[in-house]
Amino acid sequence: MKILVTGGAGFIGANFVFYMLDAHPDYDIVCLDALTYAGNMETLEPVMDNPKFRFVKGDVADREAVFKLFEEEKFDIVVNFAAESHVDRSIEDPGIFLRTNILGTQVLMDACNEYGVERFHQVGTDEVYGDLPLDRPDLFFTEDMPITASSPYSASKAAADLLVMAYHRTFGLPVTISRCSNNYGPYQFPEKLIPLMIANALADKELPVYGTGENVRDWLYVEDHCRAIDLIIHKGKVGEVYNIGGHNEKSNLEVVKIILQQVGKPESLITFVGDRKGHDLRYAIDPTKIHNELGWLPTTMFADGIRQTIDWYLENESWWKNIISGEYQQYYEKMYSNR
Numbered sequence: 001m002k003i004l005v006t007g008g009a010g011f012i013g014a015n016f017v018f019y020m021l022d023a024h025p026d027y028d029i030v031c032l033d034a035l036t037y038a039g040n041m042e043t044l045e046p047v048m049d050n051p052k053f054r055f056v057k058g059d060v061a062d063r064e065a066v067f068k069l070f071e072e073e074k075f076d077i078v079v080n081f082a083a084e085s086h087v088d089r090s091i092e093d094p095g096i097f098l099r100t101n102i103l104g105t106q107v108l109m110d111a112c113n114e115y116g117v118e119r120f121h122q123v124g125t126d127e128v129y130g131d132l133p134l135d136r137p138d139l140f141f142t143e144d145m146p147i148t149a150s151s152p153y154s155a156s157k158a159a160a161d162l163l164v165m166a167y168h169r170t171f172g173l174p175v176t177i178s179r180c181s182n183n184y185g186p187y188q189f190p191e192k193l194i195p196l197m198i199a200n201a202l203a204d205k206e207l208p209v210y211g212t213g214e215n216v217r218d219w220l221y222v223e224d225h226c227r228a229i230d231l232i233i234h235k236g237k238v239g240e241v242y243n244i245g246g247h248n249e250k251s252n253l254e255v256v257k258i259i260l261q262q263v264g265k266p267e268s269l270i271t272f273v274g275d276r277k278g279h280d281l282r283y284a285i286d287p288t289k290i291h292n293e294l295g296w297l298p299t300t301m302f303a304d305g306i307r308q309t310i311d312w313y314l315e316n317e318s319w320w321k322n323i324i325s326g327e328y329q330q331y332y333e334k335m336y337s338n339r
């Protein structure tokens with residue numbers, strides 16, 4: 001079995017590469033990644049010598065390069081993680097989100113149609129369901145809910161999902177889509193809530209909480225997400241969407257307080273800053289379908305997952321310090337000074 005993992009130098013893609021090489025030592029894994037600011041070769045260092053792994057630097061929206069790679073490799077399965085993934089950046093500069101997330105998905109599916117694959121799996125997000133109100137804890141995202149989107153990021157992911165379903169219906173491409181809630185764990189780029197707050201807390205810097213901090217996210221440990229995708233690509237039904245989430249809702253303020261408590265820093269570091277434009281209130285996944293059809297359940301509870309994640313950031317300081325010492329500093333200034 002030969003699997004193309006796009007975006008495998010990013011947070012979830014890299015965790016998926018490690019997971020698959022471990023779970024299926026007989027599979028060949030090829031990673032295609034453009035190495036944008038979010039892609040990091042240091043992350044893939046431990047598998048670069050593995051004979052079952054190949055890294056290819058390239059852009060998923062580059063039709064010629066993608067077709068050449070498909071011609072060379074004859075993939076059985078394609079799992080598309082490659083994306084611009086940060087909501088705040090999409091508010092600053094939407095264009096690149098449309099190019100990578102929509103056109104990149106189209107190019108990959110055209111290559112799948114041309115060369116044939118057993119499965120094209122699109123790694124989607126729960127953000128395509130819009131948001132839920134804070135005062136209705138009885139409501140959850142189910143797969144049959146209408147697609148709607150609040151940010152240019154979620155709109156681009158929603159457009160990609162629609163295109164994936166259209167390629168299934170029109171061209172018969174064997175597709176699946178997963179829509180996962182917020183992930184956390186090792187190798188997450190420190191622009192996202194959890195690693196940003198860990199890094200700031202460790203440096204005794206202010207922890208910038210948007211708005212009131214009441215917004216709720218449904219957190220899932222990244223390895224649980226990887227295992228769900230592994231199940232879907234092998235046992236999931238073609239043409240179906242699977243929500244992935246573990247009923248682990250927490251307000252941003254709760255998450256930040258847990259991190260502070262775990263690293264032994266005072267809550268006085270919390271600083272409320274201007275809210276994100278269009279800020280979604282609450283995400284909450286109903287994972288009944290993937291549980292009933294594929295037997296998936298999360299295995300890492302938040303208390304354990306956050307401890308492991310903090311330990312990882314403590315033990316791998318050079319990984320994230322390299323990131324935050326570079327061009328990321330300009331990003332941080334732009335996003336957080338005068339907010």
Ligand code: NAD
Nearest residue numbers: 007009010011012034035036038039059060083085182183
């Ligand atoms: P990330 O930003 O950490 O990584 C994205 C990777 O894609 C990077 O390695 C980057 O170099 C690569 N990439 C970007 N543009 C590319 C292009 N044009 N061609 C090839 N590679 C390109 O993102 P992540 O958090 O790992 O998310 C991965 C996927 O999972 C995304 O599709 C995202 O929408 C989805 N997702 C993320 C979450 C989450 O909580 N992080 C939740 C649900 C779904």
Ligand code: TYD
Nearest residue numbers: 087182191192193194208209210215217252
């Ligand atoms: P983020 O990690 O960007 O994920 P998403 O927007 O895709 O859910 O943000 C998670 C939540 O944390 C979101 O409600 C925005 C909030 N947030 C802050 O309050 N401060 C920050 O510095 C960041 C990056 C996010």
